[in-house]
Amino acid sequence: MSEETIKYETFQNPKGVHDVLPGDHEYHTYIKKVVRHRARQAGFKRITTPVLEYTEVFNRSIGLDSDIVSKEMYTFEDRKGRSLTMKPEGTAGIVRSYIQHGMNQWPQPVLLYYFEPHFRYDRPQKGRYRQFFQFGFEIIGESDPALDAQLIQLAAKIYEDLGIMDVFSIQLNTIGTPECRKKYTQALEDFYVGKERSIPPEFRDLITKNPMRLLDKKDEDLQILAQLAPSMKDYLDKESLEFHEELLSYLDELDIEYVENTKLVRGLDYYSKTVFEFWDKNEGSQNAVGGGGRYDGLIELMGGQPTPAVGFAAGVERTIANMKREKIRVPSKDELHVFVAQLGREAKKKSLPLIEELREAGVKTMGALGKGSINIQLKIADKFDVPYTVLIGLTEVRDGTAIIRDMEKGIQETVNFDDVTKRLVELIGKGNLDKYSPDELLYS
Numbered sequence: 205m206s207e208e209t210i211k212y213e214t215f216q217n218p219k220g221v222h223d224v225l226p227g228d229h230e231y232h233t234y235i236k237k238v239v240r241h242r243a244r245q246a247g248f249k250r251i252t253t254p255v256l257e258y259t260e261v262f263n264r265s266i267g268l269d270s271d272i273v274s275k276e277m278y279t280f281e282d283r284k285g286r287s288l289t290m291k292p293e294g295t296a297g298i299v300r301s302y303i304q305h306g307m308n309q310w311p312q313p314v315l316l317y318y319f320e321p322h323f324r325y326d327r328p329q330k331g332r333y334r335q336f337f338q339f340g341f342e343i344i345g346e347s348d349p350a351l352d353a354q355l356i357q358l359a360a361k362i363y364e365d366l367g368i369m370d371v372f373s374i375q376l377n378t379i380g381t382p383e384c385r386k387k388y389t390q391a392l393e394d395f396y397v398g399k400e401r402s403i404p405p406e407f408r409d410l411i412t413k414n415p416m417r418l419l420d421k422k423d424e425d426l427q428i429l430a431q432l433a434p435s436m437k438d439y440l441d442k443e444s445l446e447f448h449e450e451l452l453s454y455l456d457e458l459d460i461e462y463v464e465n466t467k468l469v470r471g472l473d474y475y476s477k478t479v480f481e482f483w484d485k486n487e488g489s490q491n492a493v494g495g496g497g498r499y500d501g502l503i504e505l506m507g508g509q510p511t512p513a514v515g516f517a518a519g520v521e522r523t524i525a526n527m528k529r530e531k532i533r534v535p536s537k538d539e540l541h542v543f544v545a546q547l548g549r550e551a552k553k554k555s556l557p558l559i560e561e562l563r564e565a566g567v568k569t570m571g572a573l574g575k576g577s578i579n580i581q582l583k584i585a586d587k588f589d590v591p592y593t594v595l596i597g598l599t600e601v602r603d604g605t606a607i608i609r610d611m612e613k614g615i616q617e618t619v620n621f622d623d624v625t626k627r628l629v630e631l632i633g634k635g636n637l638d639k640y641s642p643d644e645l646l647y648s
């Protein structure tokens with residue numbers, strides 16, 4: 205062998221995607237628990253659609269003119285030349301699945317929730333990634349403003365549970381039925397035509413393609429124009445107005461605060477009537493944490509029977525960022541209870557079944573590492589911050605005992621080997637054990 209060692213280049217993750225390291229997983233786990241709990245209380249069942257769908261699923265549902273479809277999709281051909289896309293959002297795939305599996309034969313409405321990664325080729329920046337997690341809910345098969353109200357309430361409850369609802373305001377609007385929206389869109393087009401000079405070039409084609417999207421752009425000139433533009437309110441038909449008023453009355457009944465925002469349109473084509481977003485009170489729409497709305501026409505557009513529906517999706521990374529900013533701590537169940545240190549081959553042999561016994565009893569245990577002295581192993585135990593260490597040396601093997609050391613107090617006791625688990629369970633406390641419990645799964 206040559207003296208020279210090869211130095212390989214290291215790798216970084218691709219731009220815009222990131223590792224979820226253990227520290228953040230504690231947040232993921234906690235958020236998932238809260239979502240699952242609230243979802244179950246309201247009768248939602250979990251669904252996972254594949255990361256990959258045929259591209260047409262998104263083209264048709266989200267709309268070719270939307271930012272997502274026109275600029276942000278991860279689309280590629282598979283080996284047979286079929287166009288596939290990594291899901292940029294959850295609703296389109298779920299609607300595809302609803303139709304494919306004949307869910308219209310299930311008791312209606314069908315209530316589904318998800319917690320999944322999504323992919324958008326967006327310009328990475330704070331709070332905007334190319335792979336991000338969303339949790340979301342869909343209520344498919346019923347048109348009733350009481351469902352819109354319950355969905356908004358469910359989302360608000362989750363944010364209350366996570367300790368950050370105070371940070372958000374609920375922005376609410378109705379964009380009416382497709383019929384009245386058509387008239388409104390025409391009025392907007394008439395309004396914007398001739399004002400091209402005040403509209404940044406990259407947005408000009410929206411004047412004819414989708415002028416409603418000009419209303420919620422951050423650009424200052426566009427915001428001034430939006431103030432002067434015709435208001436959706438004047439174009440709403442009776443059906444949309446009544447639906448919206450009923451929704452407002454339910455939200456009032458539920459004591460849910462909201463801000464009526466006639467400029468809120470949401471970026472996707474498939475919405476109708478109710479649209480809403482959860483905005484940071486300080487940052488406005490910049491870092492919305494979640495949003496949703498009614499999509500009564502989508503199932504038919506995707507080839508199913510006409511079926512009303514309403515949904516909501518929230519970003520997990522932005523939720524975590526808000527929790528961290530508000531100094532919300534999540535319970536960590538990852539900390540170890542016990543480190544088992546041993547000296548010599550015989551001691552190591554005895555320690556392996558002991559570690560197994562401790563783990564079975566719900567004591568989070570690590571050990572039987574290496575061949576270092578007891579002191580070196582105690583240092584390792586210190587680094588892992590365990591409250592207790594079990595020491596098994598030559599004397600203990602001979603006597604059939606073990607030493608239990610309280611790492612904080614620095615005191616230790618010798619116990620019979622067979623009593624180690626019992627004694628540690630006493631010291632740690634039954635309530636702190638990590639045991640699989642159907643009760644916990646159901647109620648925590």
Ligand code: AMP
Pocket residue numbers: 293324326331332333334335336338491492493494495517518519520521522
């Ligand atoms: P949308 O349906 O696009 O409004 O997305 C719903 C929520 O998902 C947003 O409010 C964000 O919290 C989150 N989200 C959307 N796109 C991204 C992204 N590129 N990176 C991180 N979070 C995102």
